[in-house]
Amino acid sequence: xxxxxxxxxxxxxxxxxxxxxxxxxxxxxxxxxxxxxxxxxxx
Amino acid sequence: xxxxxxxxxxxxxxxxxxxxxxxxxxxxxxxxxxxxxxxxxxxxxxxxxxxxxxxxxxxxxxxxxxxxxxxxxxxxxxxxxxxxxxxxxxxxxxxxxxxxxxxxxxxxxxxxxxxxxxxxxxxxxxxxxxxxxxxxxxxxxxxxxxxxxxxxxxxxxxxxxxxxxxxxxxxxxxxxxxxxxxxxxxxxxxxxxxxxxxxxxxxxxxxxxxxxxxxxxxxxxxxxxxxxxxxxxxxxxxxxxxxxxxxxxxxxxxxxxxxxxxxxxxxxxxxxxxxxxxxxxxxxxxxxxxxxxxxxxxxxxxxxxxxxxxxxxxxxxxxxxxxxxxxxxxxxxxxxxxxxxxxxxxxxxxxxxxxxxxxxxxxxxxxxxxxxxxxxxxxxxxxxxxxxxxxxxxxxxxxxxxxxxxxxxxxxxxxxxxxxxxxxxxxxxxxxxxxxxxxxxxxxxxxxxxxxxxxxxxxxxxxxxxxxxxxxxxxxxxxxxxxxxxxxxxxxxxxxxxxxxxxxxxxxxxxxxxxxxxxxxxxxxxxxxxxxxxxxxxxxxxxxxxxxxxxxxxxxxxxxxxxxxxxxxxxxxxxxxxxxxxxxxxxxxxxxxxxxxxxxxxxxxxxxxxxxxxxxxxxxxxxxxxxxxxxxxxxxxxxxxxxxxxxxxxxxxxxxxxxxxxxxxxxxxxxxxxxxxxxxxxxxxxxxxxxxxxxxxxxxxxxxxxxxxxxxxxxxxxxxxxxxxxxxxxxxxxxxxxxxxxxxxxxxx
Numbered sequence: 001x002x003x004x005x006x007x008x009x010x011x012x013x014x015x016x017x018x019x020x021x022x023x024x025x026x027x028x029x030x031x032x033x034x035x036x037x038x039x040x041x042x043x
Numbered sequence: 044x045x046x047x048x049x050x051x052x053x054x055x056x057x058x059x060x061x062x063x064x065x066x067x068x069x070x071x072x073x074x075x076x077x078x079x080x081x082x083x084x085x086x087x088x089x090x091x092x093x094x095x096x097x098x099x100x101x102x103x104x105x106x107x108x109x110x111x112x113x114x115x116x117x118x119x120x121x122x123x124x125x126x127x128x129x130x131x132x133x134x135x136x137x138x139x140x141x142x143x144x145x146x147x148x149x150x151x152x153x154x155x156x157x158x159x160x161x162x163x164x165x166x167x168x169x170x171x172x173x174x175x176x177x178x179x180x181x182x183x184x185x186x187x188x189x190x191x192x193x194x195x196x197x198x199x200x201x202x203x204x205x206x207x208x209x210x211x212x213x214x215x216x217x218x219x220x221x222x223x224x225x226x227x228x229x230x231x232x233x234x235x236x237x238x239x240x241x242x243x244x245x246x247x248x249x250x251x252x253x254x255x256x257x258x259x260x261x262x263x264x265x266x267x268x269x270x271x272x273x274x275x276x277x278x279x280x281x282x283x284x285x286x287x288x289x290x291x292x293x294x295x296x297x298x299x300x301x302x303x304x305x306x307x308x309x310x311x312x313x314x315x316x317x318x319x320x321x322x323x324x325x326x327x328x329x330x331x332x333x334x335x336x337x338x339x340x341x342x343x344x345x346x347x348x349x350x351x352x353x354x355x356x357x358x359x360x361x362x363x364x365x366x367x368x369x370x371x372x373x374x375x376x377x378x379x380x381x382x383x384x385x386x387x388x389x390x391x392x393x394x395x396x397x398x399x400x401x402x403x404x405x406x407x408x409x410x411x412x413x414x415x416x417x418x419x420x421x422x423x424x425x426x427x428x429x430x431x432x433x434x435x436x437x438x439x440x441x442x443x444x445x446x447x448x449x450x451x452x453x454x455x456x457x458x459x460x461x462x463x464x465x466x467x468x469x470x471x472x473x474x475x476x477x478x479x480x481x482x483x484x485x486x487x488x489x490x491x492x493x494x495x496x497x498x499x500x501x502x503x504x505x506x507x508x509x510x511x512x513x514x515x516x517x518x519x520x521x522x523x524x525x526x527x528x529x530x531x532x533x534x535x536x537x538x539x540x541x542x543x544x545x546x547x548x549x550x551x552x553x554x555x556x557x558x559x560x561x562x563x564x565x566x567x568x569x570x571x572x573x574x575x576x577x578x579x580x581x582x583x584x585x586x587x588x589x590x591x592x593x594x595x596x597x598x599x600x601x602x603x604x605x606x607x608x609x610x611x612x613x614x615x616x617x618x619x620x621x622x623x624x625x626x627x628x629x630x631x632x633x634x635x636x637x638x639x640x641x642x643x644x645x646x647x648x649x650x651x652x653x654x655x656x657x658x659x660x661x662x663x664x665x666x667x668x669x670x671x672x673x674x675x676x677x678x679x680x681x682x683x684x685x686x687x688x689x690x691x692x693x694x695x696x697x698x699x700x701x702x703x704x705x706x707x708x709x710x711x712x713x714x715x716x717x718x719x720x721x722x723x724x725x726x727x728x729x730x731x732x733x734x735x736x737x738x739x740x741x742x743x744x745x746x747x748x749x750x751x752x753x754x755x756x757x758x759x760x761x762x763x764x765x766x767x768x769x770x771x772x773x774x775x776x777x778x779x780x781x782x783x784x785x786x787x788x789x790x791x792x
Contacts (some may be wrong), residue, residue: 016277017297021095025111032105032225032271040218040264041211 001042005035054149056142060159064166065138072130077181077486079122079493082515082718085183086522089125093526095278096285100317104274105228106185121526125182132191133179137166139194140438146201147381147442157463164473165441171476172346172433174426176484185230186430192226193431196236197387200243204383207248213257220261224268238394243387272315276307282552284525288314289545329406338408339400342426346433347476349483362475366440373442395432403428409717423717444473489710494702495721496523499644500530502664502697505558505572507640508534508631509666515718516646531556534579541624547587551579566696581634593622604633606672609655616653632669642666645724660687664697665724681735689735704751713759722759726752
């Protein structure tokens with residue numbers, strides 16, 4: 001999870017930079033609201 | 044301090060039952076959900092979500108991401124999907140409050156079903172308090188998302204308080220810090236929960252603040268939480284249709300150097316800090332503090348019986364006193380039976396009530412103390428800023444109610460379950476707001492805002508420029524154009540934003556979209572409409588940026604463009620001198636003669652006269668067209684004092700296709716008085732048409748329009764504005780602009 005969360009956020013931002021309107025928001029929402037909290041709980 | 048019970052003293056949380064409570068609340072919200080967009084900020088936020096754009100400062104990047112994802116759900120219209128986001132967030136919050144109350148009762152109510160009953164009352168009360176309910180059935184603001192963050196942080200803090208030395212305690216605190224930061228990326232109110240967390244930590248385990256590694260980790264997590272703000276400069280550099288504040292230094296396309304530039308930083312920080320609004324310091328009170336508390340109390344009364352017609356003030360006051368007393372009692376029993384969570388929840392209530400009232404520093408409320416004249420007022424009722432306060436207070440009110448239940452149980456001479464059941468009817472008090480608020484909180488069937496947007500856009504000929512003045516004659520149009528694809532050929536220019544530097548750049552970037560005659564009104568199907576080839580303005584970017592905030596001219600000035608010779612009277616302008624928006628409107632008029640017709644929305648009040656354009660004005664439905672030469676009367680163009688001329692055939696043709704009059708009459712109500720200029724535009728237009736037709740001898744048609752006007756006036760409770768139907772239309776109400784956004788650049792000539 002500690003690896004997956006930053007990867008998800010990075011891919012989300014990359015998609016936003018290239019002008020994406022679908023994958024980017026989905027990845028960022030999943031990253032910020034699910035994966036990062038899980039990673040923080042894992043410690 | 045009395046010893047706190049160990050974690051084992053609390054029964055395992057009923058997550059399944061909480062989920063069921065949340066689902067029931069969601070069902071209620073779905074039944075009363077707005078079927079489309081709404082007035083005020085709803086259209087702006089739906090448009091921002093759909094286009095992944097940037098709404099007004101601070102830009103709410105987390106909301107925009109969430110809204111965009113919601114808009115991708117393949118069910119219902121885009122507006123319904125984003126409205127459902129608000130509903131889901133509030134239902135989730137109700138489920139969390141269920142858990143909090145169940146926990147408070149766990150050491151006090153020995154029987155599980157009684158705890159679940161008490162928790163259900165909390166879920167119901169918190170969901171049906173007027174402002175919570177009304178804001179959960181349309182995505183007018185981002186506050187329901189904030190509420191969900193408040194709730195989840197509350198629950199995590201409660202869990203931490205249970206076992207502050209446990210294996211996961213530190214991780215919980217770091218997660219809480221992260222969620223507070225993330226909540227800030229939704230709205231700055233996200234930080235409001237921070238002080239309560241701090242008090243809870245100090246009360247439960249004060250040594251925690253001396254553990255610098257943990258504090259550092261929490262600070263870093265909070266910093267990670269606010270990183271969604273990085274979305275703003277990235278999206279701004281792609282120049283989406285909605286790009287408020289334009290927080291980027293990139294002019295044409297995104298790039299590394301322009302993104303990591305001083306310009307981007309300056310503009311982003313201006314957005315985050317909401318510089319555009321220029322709010323006074325807290326020391327400079329905009330109304331006496333007691334009046335500001337009075338505003339909170341006024342809206343508190345609404346929570347248990349909205350009574351929008353003002354016909355039940357006595358019942359409303361009684362209910363407010365009852366729920367105030369229940370809340371106080373709830374706070375007391377919370378203190379007695381679950382000290383650990385009280386140290387969080389008590390400070391939270393103080394923060395979102397007294398502290399928030401002081402911090403928001405509002406003027407008098409729009410409907411507060413109407414007998415007071417000469418005081419400055421907020422442009423609309425801002426009960427939504429206290430949504431968190433009323434939601435949290437509902438939790439304490441529910442606790443007070445179950446305490447009453449318990450007191451009755453203890454007095455009954457029955458045994459076992461029977462005594463709990465016998466006293467249970469007292470819990471029905473928790474159903475009161477559900478019954479009393481349904482009519483006013485529900486947005487079901489509210490179609491008028493969407494129809495208004497379509498009607499106003501269709502009042503403008505192909506490729507026209509429409510000048511609007513505020514939120515409610517602008518945001519629904521953005522929604523219609525960007526989300527529903529209605530009349531994207533029309534350029535909407537709102538004067539309140541023309542005073543900023545970024546908006547005109549954004550307008551100048553807008554692509555010219557071909558007019559789709561098949562989707563337009565029948566009135567334009569026979570005409571020849573040439574697509575403009577020239578830009579909206581002849582100015583370069585540098586010239587646009589160089590336009591001054593205002594010009595210190597106080598005497599009438601002659602404006603000439605083609606055959607137009609208008610006398611602009613600064614004394615009739617909003618600021619007493621021509622400001623940037625006035626200069627830009629005149630520039631647009633000059634640059635588009637014979638290219639794009641320029642219109643003013645019927646909601647623009649006396650702006651037309653202030654610019655001296657009345658001799659060139661022709662009213663066509665809900666908008667007024669500025670002709671390129673003085674208008675002369677004819678059989679079709681009837682002169683009307685104060686309005687120029689009325690184009691009778693065009694107006695009648697447009698009226699035949701307008702959707703809002705039917706929607707207004709069918710709904711039988713209007714959302715609030717401050718936005719009354721919208722139905723007023725229809726009613727006054729219908730009355731005008733009626734008068735003109737009567738003067739030409741067509742009394743049957745005149746009677747039809749007058750009937751429609753009266754039906755709308757009755758439905759919107761505005762008959763008082765039209766008490767003498769048949770006489771010239773009264774002065775229109777003020778444009779429905781949110782003053783805090785409408786005056787972004789203060790002018791002090």
